[in-house]
Amino acid sequence: MMIAYDKQPHIRQRLLQAYHKDKLAHAYLFYGKSGVGKLEVAKWFAKLLFCKQVGETGACVTCSVCKRIDLGDFPDVDIIQPDGASIKVEQVRQLKESTHYSSLENKRKVYILNHVDTMSISAANSLLKFLEEPEQDIYFLLLTEHKDKVLQTIQSRCQLIPFVSISSTIIEKDLIDRSVPSHLAKWISLLTQDSQQALEWAESDTFFEFHQAMLHWAKLLYENDVTSFVYVQTTLAPFIQDKALAFVGLDIVSLYMRDVMLSAFDVSNVHFKHKSMGHQEGFSTKDMFLFIAKAKERLYANVSAQVCYETLSIDIVRL
Secondary structure (H helix, E strand, C coil): CCCHHHHCHHHHHHHHHHHHCCCCCCEEEEECCCCCCHHHHHHHHHHHHHCCCCECCECCCCCHHHHHHHHCCCCCEEEECCECCECCHHHHHHHHHHCCCCCCCCCCEEEEECCHHHCCHHHHHHHHHHHHCCCCCEEEEEEECCHHHCCHHHHCCCEEEECCCCCHHHHHHHHHHCCCCHHHHHHHHHHCCCHHHHHHHHCCHHHHHHHHHHHHHHHHHHCCCCHHHHHHHHHHCCHHHCHHHHHHHHHHHHHHHHHHHHHHCCCCCCCCCCCCCCCCCCCCHHHHHHHHHHHHHHHHCCCCHHHHHHHHHHHHHCC
16 A cells, blocks of 8 residues: 555645644544545554654654554554444444543544445434534544535534545556556556555456456457457456456557557557557547447446447447
8 A cells, every 4th residue: 555645745744734733623524536545644644643753744654653553553543444334323432432531542532434424324413413522632534435425514523635636657656666567557557546456456466367358359459350259258258247347448448549549640648559559441549439438338337248348349340
C-alpha cells in the first residue's frame, strides 16, 4: 500500500497545520473514491496525535507507537468496519461505552469508522447524538466512498475533506518502486485510479495472464482475424466470468486501439509500441471505439460477458 501522504499531500499539510495551531476538529468526514488513501491518512492522523516524535512533517512513522497503529495494535485507536453489510447500532453503542473508560496510554482517543455510508439508520442516529456533544480529546474520522449516502445531519457535524483521485503517474511510480515491471506498471496505472486495486493486480498471476490474453485478442481484432471469435471461447471466457475484469478487458482493447490510431499519424504520446502497429488497410478505429462502447452498454445491461465479447469480435471482423 502506498504511503498515504504521497497520495494526498495537500490534505496532510492541511491537517498538520491545524495540529500545530491546535485547531483540529473533533470530527472529520473523508470522502472520495476507493484507493485514494482515506484509511491511510486516517491512520497518519492518529499517529500525529500519539507519536512522541512529531516533527515539521508529522509523525516519525518509525517508532513503536506509529508501528502499532499501522498494525491495529494500539488501544486508543479504534477502527470500526462494517459488520457484514453495514455498521450496526450495537457497534456504535460499544464505541460510546468505550469512551467512558480512561485512555489506556494517553489522554486522547481516535475512532475511525470505515464505510460510514453503510450505517443503519439507528446506528447513524446513535452516532449523531454523540457528535452533537463532542467530548474533549476524542476524535472521529468518518470514511466513505459515497458522501451522498451519509446523513446530512452527520455531515453538518463534521469537517468535510474531499480526497482527489490518484494520478496514473503516482500509481505507476509506486508500482515500479515495488519492482513491478515498468511495462505492466504502465498498463495498470492507466486501467485504475485505485492504488490498492493496482497493487493487487500487480501481484496477481491471474491478472498478468488475463492482461497478456487481452493484448493478444486486441491484436487479432486489429488484424480482422476471424479466430478472434474462437479465442473468446477458448481463452478469455474463464477470465471474463468476473464482470469487473470484463470491463477492464474492454479498457485494455481501447488503450491498444488508441495507440494504434495515434501511431498511424506519428503522434508522439503513444503509451505503448506494439508489434502489429502501423496502418491497417480498411481498418476504422472510430468504428472500433463505437463497438467497444456498445459492448460496455451490453455489459451494463447484464448481457453475458462472453456474448458481449463474441459480438464485438463479429462486429470487428465485418469491418
